[in-house]
Amino acid sequence: MPEYNLNLPIINQDTKAFWEGCTRHELLIQKCKDCNNFRFEPAAICPHCISSNYSWEKVSGKGTVYSYVVYRQAPQPSWASMVPYVIALVELQDCGVKMITNIVDCTPEDVKIDMEVEVVFEYATEEISIPRFKPV
């Protein structure tokens, strides 16, 4: 595996199950057991009803581009080889939550609002794979 030089996520007790799912190439989203709303990013309590009861639901990883920007300058030296790249808000088909992510496997000019995408998992370390999205 090539060395992963980009920033790694900080894993805590609220995000641990999410990142463990990504390592298995499963996209897990929290669902409140009291009001049934999905939420992202992972959090200890529901932003809708403040319940701390939740489950992790495996979703398909299919979604659409809700919005995006193209970065043409690297925010940090480690990202220099990545530019230009796309940071997008992807709305997940199964649960309606929006994830901040990257669109990969296409040029920034190929990315369009409402474009159908699906998750891919980029190996970073043995404990972490990063969910990004590619065109369907």
Ligand SMILES: [Zn+2]
């Ligand atoms: Zn709730």
